[in-house]
Amino acid sequence: MEHPANRGARAAALFRAAGWHWRTRGGKQVEAVVTVDGRTSVVVHPGQFSAVWTLYDGVHEWEELQFCFGYLRPGDHFVDVGANVGVFSALVGTRVPGVRITSIEPYPPIVADLRQNLALNGMDVTLLDCAVGAESGTATFEVLPRDVLNRMAPAGSADTSAPTIAVPVKTLDALVGGDSPALVKIDVEGFELNVLRGARQLLSGESSPVLLFEHCGHGAAFGITPRDIRTFLAELGYRIYLLDGHLTPWDSDDLPTTPNVVSARDIEAVRRRLREPTAAVARPPVKVKVRYRSSRERAKTRAGPSPTSIPRSALDRS
Numbered sequence: 182m183e184h185p186a187n188r189g190a191r192a193a194a195l196f197r198a199a200g201w202h203w204r205t206r207g208g209k210q211v212e213a214v215v216t217v218d219g220r221t222s223v224v225v226h227p228g229q230f231s232a233v234w235t236l237y238d239g240v241h242e243w244e245e246l247q248f249c250f251g252y253l254r255p256g257d258h259f260v261d262v263g264a265n266v267g268v269f270s271a272l273v274g275t276r277v278p279g280v281r282i283t284s285i286e287p288y289p290p291i292v293a294d295l296r297q298n299l300a301l302n303g304m305d306v307t308l309l310d311c312a313v314g315a316e317s318g319t320a321t322f323e324v325l326p327r328d329v330l331n332r333m334a335p336a337g338s339a340d341t342s343a344p345t346i347a348v349p350v351k352t353l354d355a356l357v358g359g360d361s362p363a364l365v366k367i368d369v370e371g372f373e374l375n376v377l378r379g380a381r382q383l384l385s386g387e388s389s390p391v392l393l394f395e396h397c398g399h400g401a402a403f404g405i406t407p408r409d410i411r412t413f414l415a416e417l418g419y420r421i422y423l424l425d426g427h428l429t430p431w432d433s434d435d436l437p438t439t440p441n442v443v444s445a446r447d448i449e450a451v452r453r454r455l456r457e458p459t460a461a462v463a464r465p466p467v468k469v470k471v472r473y474r475s476s477r478e479r480a481k482t483r484a485g486p487s488p489t490s491i492p493r494s495a496l497d498r499s
Contacts, residue, residue, distance in 0.1 A: 184241070186465055186466065188465035193466075194238065217467060223301075224298055230327055241268075242269075250462045252363070258283070258363055259283070265328065266328075281307075283356070283357070313351060315376075315379045333369070335371075353365070361389075371401070374409060374410050377414070411432070422444065
């Protein structure tokens with residue numbers, strides 16, 4: 182009810198949320214197509230938290246996505262590490278014409294949903310079904326009850342009941358090669374520093390990207406402290422800024438006061454670009470349309486061919 186995207190349309194948001202909970206009561210299997218501002222469509226199933234949040238708010242991670250919309254320009258390369266079902270990738274790709282996107286997600290069932298959402302929006306995206314880490318190889322991936330919490334399995338994980346799978350791991354340096362991104366979004370549930378360690382070449386280059394990453398304490402499961410992250414970035418000339426609407430510098434070794442942060446080597450260049458007018462920025466109330474698919478439509482979707490319009494770069498691209 183208080184989400185900024187729903188300002189001016191609180192009743193409609195409440196009605197959408199109530200309708201979703203009524204239809205999914207008792208564990209019923211429901212499928213909806215959510216369309217945001219007439220531009221972006223996302224398929225929603227129960228248990229897909231980022232997709233359900235899109236049904237609630239349209240642009241749920243408001244500050245994070247507004248930063249992406251305001252910063253990215255046509256021709257820029259946007260890398261989405263931990264893409265999940267593709268909410269970020271789809272919203273960015275449909276709002277910033279001509280932006281080039283690499284979406285990275287290691288868990289096969291979610292990769293299938295990611296591919297479906299990208300195809301639904303007619304997007305030409307490089308989709309990589311691997312994890313990203315400090316070095317290439319194979320690692321154990323932990324599948325948790327909330328899909329947005331899936332992560333690389335920490336050493337000595339206390340949750341021995343969580344299912345695990347083996348996934349290929351590549352470094353960001355190897356995956357992007359010479360195609361330096363303008364912006365890298367990283368949401369990997371505490372594994373962010375390991376992703377950054379595998380991008381040292383990229384972060385040290387002249388065309389170093391701006392970073393948008395989750396920084397809310399999940400790294401403790403991997404023995405990573407806020408000081409470790411700040412120190413690593415500082416060695417490469419990066420500084421951390423709060424996603425508070427002002428990009429306030431955060432130089433403390435404590436956890437920041439916003440769950441996601443921006444890091445850049447030249448924040449004034451970032452601020453100049455954000456001041457440029459762009460139609461990509463979302464304005465409240467964000468228009469959200471929900472269409473529930475019938476059982477016949479769901480069966481047809483499941484039986485249909487897999488989308489082939491989306492290039493899947495080989496994992497040995499490097």
